[in-house]
Amino acid sequence: MVRKAPPKKGGIDFKKIRRKIGRKLPSPNNSTNTEIKSKAIILPEQSVASDKTGLAVSKKGLTLKELLQQTSHHNQKVRRDALLGVRDLISNHPEELRTHKYALVEKLRERISDDDKIVREAVYQLFKTIVLPRSKEDNQSILVSSMMTHIFCAMTHLEIDIRMMAFKFLDLIIQNFPSCFSTYAEEVLQSYDGLLRNKKFYVQEKGKLKHALAGLLHFLSLLPDDAPVAESSINLNNPGEGVLHAFESQAHKDYPGFSNIIRKLKYLVPTLINCLQELTPSAQSMELLDVQLFDCMLFMLQSIDKSVRFLKYGEKIIQNDLKDQMIHDQDAATYDEILQILSKKVFAVFPLSRTNYQSGKDDDKYFVLNVAITEIFLHIGINVQLRGDLLDRFLEFVEHALNMENGGVLLLKKKFLEKHIILLLNSIPKLVSQVNSIWKNRLLEAFTAAFRGYCHESAAKLACLSSIEEMLVPRSGLSCMGVNDPNILVHYITWMRELPWLTLQLGDKYPSVCKILLHLQLRIGHCALMNPSIAHEYDNMQYSLMEFYSRFSDGVVQYGPFTRISPELQELSVSCLYYYSVIDSCTLESLVACCLCPHLNSSILLRIIEVIQSSYRAGRVRAADFISFFISLLSRYKVSSDAVFQGKELDSKISNHGVFRSLTNVICSSLSELGDPSLVLQMLESITVDQISGGSLSVDNTCALLRVLMTLDTTPTKLSEQNIVRLQRAIAEYLVDVARLFPEESTVPNHLPTQHYYFVPCFLLFHRCQKLCSSVLNTMGSMITNCGYNSSTAEVSSRTSAIVSVLSVINRNDKFHQTLWSCKTEIDSILDKIAILQSSGSVSESVEDKHMMQCLADRLRIVRKHIP
Numbered sequence: 001m002v003r004k005a006p007p008k009k010g011g012i013d014f015k016k017i018r019r020k021i022g023r024k025l026p027s028p029n030n031s032t033n034t035e036i037k038s039k040a041i042i043l044p045e046q047s048v049a050s051d052k053t054g055l056a057v058s059k060k061g062l063t064l065k066e067l068l069q070q071t072s073h074h075n076q077k078v079r080r081d082a083l084l085g086v087r088d089l090i091s092n093h094p095e096e097l098r099t100h101k102y103a104l105v106e107k108l109r110e111r112i113s114d115d116d117k118i119v120r121e122a123v124y125q126l127f128k129t130i131v132l133p134r135s136k137e138d139n140q141s142i143l144v145s146s147m148m149t150h151i152f153c154a155m156t157h158l159e160i161d162i163r164m165m166a167f168k169f170l171d172l173i174i175q176n177f178p179s180c181f182s183t184y185a186e187e188v189l190q191s192y193d194g195l196l197r198n199k200k201f202y203v204q205e206k207g208k209l210k211h212a213l214a215g216l217l218h219f220l221s222l223l224p225d226d227a228p229v230a231e232s233s234i235n236l237n238n239p240g241e242g243v244l245h246a247f248e249s250q251a252h253k254d255y256p257g258f259s260n261i262i263r264k265l266k267y268l269v270p271t272l273i274n275c276l277q278e279l280t281p282s283a284q285s286m287e288l289l290d291v292q293l294f295d296c297m298l299f300m301l302q303s304i305d306k307s308v309r310f311l312k313y314g315e316k317i318i319q320n321d322l323k324d325q326m327i328h329d330q331d332a333a334t335y336d337e338i339l340q341i342l343s344k345k346v347f348a349v350f351p352l353s354r355t356n357y358q359s360g361k362d363d364d365k366y367f368v369l370n371v372a373i374t375e376i377f378l379h380i381g382i383n384v385q386l387r388g389d390l391l392d393r394f395l396e397f398v399e400h401a402l403n404m405e406n407g408g409v410l411l412l413k414k415k416f417l418e419k420h421i422i423l424l425l426n427s428i429p430k431l432v433s434q435v436n437s438i439w440k441n442r443l444l445e446a447f448t449a450a451f452r453g454y455c456h457e458s459a460a461k462l463a464c465l466s467s468i469e470e471m472l473v474p475r476s477g478l479s480c481m482g483v484n485d486p487n488i489l490v491h492y493i494t495w496m497r498e499l500p501w502l503t504l505q506l507g508d509k510y511p512s513v514c515k516i517l518l519h520l521q522l523r524i525g526h527c528a529l530m531n532p533s534i535a536h537e538y539d540n541m542q543y544s545l546m547e548f549y550s551r552f553s554d555g556v557v558q559y560g561p562f563t564r565i566s567p568e569l570q571e572l573s574v575s576c577l578y579y580y581s582v583i584d585s586c587t588l589e590s591l592v593a594c595c596l597c598p599h600l601n602s603s604i605l606l607r608i609i610e611v612i613q614s615s616y617r618a619g620r621v622r623a624a625d626f627i628s629f630f631i632s633l634l635s636r637y638k639v640s641s642d643a644v645f646q647g648k649e650l651d652s653k654i655s656n657h658g659v660f661r662s663l664t665n666v667i668c669s670s671l672s673e674l675g676d677p678s679l680v681l682q683m684l685e686s687i688t689v690d691q692i693s694g695g696s697l698s699v700d701n702t703c704a705l706l707r708v709l710m711t712l713d714t715t716p717t718k719l720s721e722q723n724i725v726r727l728q729r730a731i732a733e734y735l736v737d738v739a740r741l742f743p744e745e746s747t748v749p750n751h752l753p754t755q756h757y758y759f760v761p762c763f764l765l766f767h768r769c770q771k772l773c774s775s776v777l778n779t780m781g782s783m784i785t786n787c788g789y790n791s792s793t794a795e796v797s798s799r800t801s802a803i804v805s806v807l808s809v810i811n812r813n814d815k816f817h818q819t820l821w822s823c824k825t826e827i828d829s830i831l832d833k834i835a836i837l838q839s840s841g842s843v844s845e846s847v848e849d850k851h852m853m854q855c856l857a858d859r860l861r862i863v864r865k866h867i868p
Contacts, residue, residue: 167215221306265307272300287354304346315335342380350370371424504545542587546590583612589632598638623683637701639700731772732783735776778826
């Protein structure tokens with residue numbers, strides 16, 4: 001058994017401490033604690049900037065300055081929220097934009113190159129919807145220049161998305177400030193040229209390329225071209241037609257800048273053609289043409305078209321010394337070289353179509369692309385030295401497009417195709433003027449079918465009308481194109497016969513189209529005066545247009561669209577009447593009915609009278625029709641003169657009394673200028689007297705016709721004995737009616753002048769014909785007798801009072817007082833009949849009635865006393 005060793009005596013020098021792995025070692029006993037503890041000192045805010053009372057703030061309580069500072073934050077979410085806050089603040093407080101616009105633009109432009117796509121899009125939308133639309137009245141040059149530096153910088157960014165966003169911003173500037181953009185034209189074209197030279201990009205990134213090309217097309221649309229300024233009355237805002245111009249009429253005088261743009265385009269156009277050539281095989285090999293590829297190709301073709309037109313324009317206006325300077329630029333293609341490139345790389349593959357598929361799908365897209373190529377060809381000019389069969393291919397395409405489905409009716413169901421059809425329709429006048437007679441007839445036949453097939457209200461129909469105007473109505477005094485060729489003239493006649501029918505159908509339903517039609521008719525009428533072949537067909541148009549004014553059905557007038565269209569269109573329609581070689585009596589009858597329409601504007605009524613007068617002087621209205629027109633108008637015009645009879649002030653909204661007076665004066669003046677008044681009176685005397693003696697006219701109509709007789713009659717009278725007898729009864733009743741409507745003792749201040757207006761024609765006729773005066777007074781006397789036996793006391797008193805009033809007015813007028821000198825016997829007879837009336841008991845036995853009759857007798861005795 002082993003015995004344990006006894007423990008050693010004494011202390012342990014070092015005690016070994018066992019530590020577990022992972023445990024923290026305790027601090028040494030002699031270590032110093034360096035930890036410092038403190039409490040926060042909270043002081044009340046004293047900064048003036050923290051007080052936002054009266055300041056515009058966002059939903060989160062941030063001012064515009066604070067939000068703009070956060071747009072530069074390193075966190076993309078903060079930048080996004082800041083931009084949303086800026087949008088809300090400006091929307092709720094528009095004055096903030098007006099006050100801090102330039103500071104806002106200066107800060108936001110930094111985000112054009114932001115790394116975050118959402119931030120870039122937010123800035124774009126902010127500029128598009130709020131900032132730029134509200135800045136068009138400001139200093140545009142400062143605003144544009146402040147943004148262009150950042151836009152051009154972003155165009156050189158390594159990230160393709162940022163570069164594409166820069167082109168979107170560029171397009172936004174072009175749309176909002178086109179007039180300020182000529183300054184940056186050279187840099188813009190250079191940027192696009194650099195973009196399109198990247199083959200990998202335009203082959204693989206068609207979706208992004210499409211937006212860039214759309215912006216390029218917008219920019220090129222601002223450049224002028226050699227298209228003549230249209231004198232046509234038809235103004236079509238056709239897509240694809242450049243709206244001039246960022247360059248005003250003096251812009252081309254800035255030759256250095258102008259020539260630099262031309263030089264840049266001569267680099268850009270070949271680049272565009274090469275891009276198009278690279279994309280064409282892919283398009284032709286697809287079973288279904290990709291939408292993005294289609295858009296890219298279309299934008300390229302349209303951009304080439306705009307560029308070529310501008311280059312053609314520039315070649316004409318740049319001086320020879322600048323041309324020589326540009327020739328030394330060996331790298332830039334010349335205009336002729338560009339035409340050769342187009343012929344080899346674009347025209348050579350015309351018309352575009354599929355190579356491996358015949359399904360018929362997407363044919364409309366290929367059609368649109370072929371239209372764009374045709375546009376380029378037409379703008380260059382068909383006389384360019386190209387392959388012989390190329391012109392026939394283009395003309396066959398145009399003919400086929402116009403003949404498609406009976407004038408393209410089915411084709412135009414797709415609205416996006418309509419604007420491209422319009423481009424072809426607008427080219428017809430130019431083509432017809434340059435091709436041979438065979439193609440001329442073929443194109444006109446196809447065009448006529450298209451014109452008759454399109455919907456009335458479609459833009460294609462308007463384009464047809466524009467082309468018809470250009471072919472029918474030549475400018476600069478030239479004769480109508482091919483008017484002596486029977487094969488061409490038949491198409492002209494077909495178009496002219498369609499115009500009245502279209503005008504009648506569209507009229508008040510489509511005012512804009514009606515305006516175009518009336519403008520066209522007016523220009524054709526002006527041209528017809530110099531062209532007998534057109535004049536005959538233009539005269540026949542009036543028979544088709546009669547219903548446009550009015551027509552009669554079972555004796556009832558039915559107004560046409562003329563009375564419902566605007567005064568401007570009515571003016572145009574009336575002006576067309578002047579150019580008829582003879583205005584037919586049926587047309588005049590239709591016009592009379594329109595003149596009698598209560599809703600017709602008075603200015604149009606007088607304009608119709610003016611045109612009829614001018615046509616008569618030019619020998620285009622027969623004298624009998626001219627007189628009949630005026631007499632019918634004066635006898636049938638309905639005057640609503642209630643306001644006058646009640647003593648109220650004349651108001652055109654209540655009464656047309658003043659209009660009728662003006663009409664009467666104009667007609668009387670016109671008749672007096674026809675020639676010898678005696679001869680004119682012989683022509684219209686019977687028809688006028690027939691109307692007056694008919695007994696169905698109102699006081700105003702009778703007065704107007706009496707004024708016609710007064711204007712043409714002389715002293716002594718030229719009226720026939722037969723007509724004097726027929727007038728005596730009508731004039732007597734007329735004078736009594738006037739005296740009743742306008743009492744002599746009325747307190748209404750305007751009645752006496754009005755009464756005088758109605759009396760004067762009769763008094764002048766009495767002055768010229770004593771026999772007429774005597775006959776009228778005898779008729780008045782018989783009216784008293786008949787009235788006494790057959791009427792009530794009130795009627796007796798009223799008629800007798802009116803007769804006495806007429807005689808009193810004549811007696812007080814110094815000019816007509818002598819008229820009564822030879823009528824003493826007639827006045828005595830009237831006095832006797834009044835006395836008989838008083839003694840016969842026909843008058844009421846009341847004191848008032850007897851007193852009234854006695855007063856009338858006394859007044860008439862006073863009149864008799866003043867007659868020597």
